[in-house]
Amino acid sequence: QSVLTQPPSVSGAPGQRVTISCTGSSSNIGAGSDVHWYQQLPGTAPKLLIYGNNNRPSRVPDRFSGSKSGASASLAITGLQAEDEADYYCQSYDSSLSGSVFGTGTKVTVL
């Protein structure tokens, strides 16, 4: 049972901008814990997309960006491409569980 809530799905046409929300609580994101994002393409292992709320590994295009405010965070994808069709997960640290937690996951569909 995840403590980070994401919308089950979002969709957009090629070139559009989509956002994915990640809602936590006072024991994780709201407590100041960083939020990280992962992309999981079909049949493959997750890959790090955003770390420390808004930082991108060098291999990740700048179409992907992250933000955090209060007990929530968001991932934005601009200039949506067919290759972005995947599942996306947020992750943070929960002090009440003394461990990491993942979001419920969001499937991005490119129309």
Add this chain to the structure above:
Amino acid sequence: EVQLVQSGAEVKKPGESLKISCKGSGYRFNSYWIAWVRQMPGKGLEWMGIIYPGDSETRYSPSFQGQVTISVDKSINTAYLQWSSLKASDTATYYCARSLFRTSSGYFDYWGQGSLVTVSS
């Protein structure tokens, strides 16, 4: 090149034991935490627990405490996840992933390819 290479797919019967592995290379194995993550068929990611190879400090998610054992053999740069008595509900893909920190700054920058465990009578 950093790599985490996991052991292959397993098919087991309920009640059997199992130990899967995750071998790290291309970095200082003792200095990074190794986490295990479960993904049941068609479902999301679940953090199971984490171990620090340097001193074997281990933390478990409350959901998995007592259900699995996480261990490490730092002499061969390998972390393990084991079950003493498998259930059908353990059917899932299990990933290992490395992290520099255990707490609020801890993200998983490299992942293994996943080990599919199927438990069926």
